[in-house]
Structures are given as structure tokens and as C-alpha cells.
Amino acid sequence: MDLRTTFPRSMKTRLAGYVHLARMIDKCRAVLAGTEGEYIYPCPMDERLLDYAGITAEQFTAAVKANQTDDGVVEWFRRTATPHGEAEREAWNGKLLERGPSSPESAAKFKTYRDAVDPSRTDITAWSDLQDLEEGRPVPRRR
Structure with a gap:
């Protein structure tokens, strides 16, 4: 995956029941290939x-390196990850997707990034929505 010319999958994409896993795989693959651009993994x-x-x-990097497909990484992840029940995992997924800035410094960065993309989108308060907006994915307006 070349993140210098394309975007990783949305943090909201679910893989093996987890949000962010698909995006993390994309970024890891790009780092392994030396094509991460400005993305950090x-x-x-x-x-x-x-x-x-x-x-x-x-461990995750080694698994991605050893498995060329998402299915292979997912199989490894399911065997290796600490098991969590569906309700607990869904609560964690929701918390991650709703996560916004956690400090005044982080809030200032968030506002700078958001305003660079679309200053009218003051309804956006979560990093997951800001990533989608920045990467050109639709983000419904919140009231």
C-alpha cells in the first residue's frame, strides 16, 4: 500500500469486529514497504x-509481514489478541470512534487540522471523523 498516493482505510472500517484494525494493517504494510508518506505507525x-x-x-508488524492478506492477519489476530466479549468490544469500539482531543495542546492541533480542511465543520469533535473528512470521506453533519 502506497500511502503517498492513496489513503488507508477509514478508522471506522471493521475487521474481525474491531474498528481501526484495517487502517492499522494498511499503515503497517506501508511502513514495511517504505511508502507511508506522512502517516505514522x-x-x-x-x-x-x-x-x-x-x-x-x-508482534503486529511481524504478523503483517508474514501474512500478505487481511485474512491471514485476522486469523493471527484472533489467535493472539486478548479475547473480549462482543458487548465489551463494541463499547471499546464506540469509545475509540468518539475519542476527541484529550488536552489543550491536542485540542489546538485538532482545531488547526479541522480548520485547514473545512472550518465550517465545528460539529466534528472526534479524531475518526476528522480523519474521514481530511481523507475525503463523507462525514454527516451532527446537530
Whole structure:
């Protein structure tokens, strides 16, 4: 995957029941290929998923390197990750998708990024929505 010319999948894309996993795979593949551009792997959102799954970035990277398909990575992830019930996982997914800036410094960065893309979108308060907006995906207006 060449993230210098295309975007990774949305954080909202679910794979193996987890949000962000597909995006993390895309970014990891790009880092392995040297085509990550301005994307960062592992970033703080990646670390949140890895911590929740009980997996290190090194383990995940090795699994992506060893498995050329999403199915192979998903199979490895299911065998390796700390098991979570569906209700717990869905609550965690929702929390990650709703996550916004967590400090005044982070809020200032968020506002700068959002305003660079569309300053009228003050309804956007979550990183997942800001990523989608920045990458050209539709983000419904919130009231």
C-alpha cells in the first residue's frame, strides 16, 4: 500500500469486529514497504488498539509481514489478541470512534487540522471523523 498516493482505510472500517484494525494493517504494510508518506505507525490510536488486544507493535508488524492478506492477519489476530466479549468490544469500539482531543495542546492541533480542511465543520469533535473528512470521506453533519 502506497500511502503517498492513496489513503488507508477509514478508522471506522471493521475487521474481525474491531474498528481501526484495517487502517492499522494498511499503515503497517506501508511502513514495511517504505511508502507511508506522512502517516505514522504505530501512532497513539494504533497503540490504543494494540494495548486493548494485548499485542505489541513488534508482534503486529511481524504478523503483517508474514501474512500478505487481511485474512491471514485476522486469523493471527484472533489467535493472539486478548479475547473480549462482543458487548465489551463494541463499547471499546464506540469509545475509540468518539475519542476527541484529550488536552489543550491536542485540542489546538485538532482545531488547526479541522480548520485547514473545512472550518465550517465545528460539529466534528472526534479524531475518526476528522480523519474521514481530511481523507475525503463523507462525514454527516451532527446537530
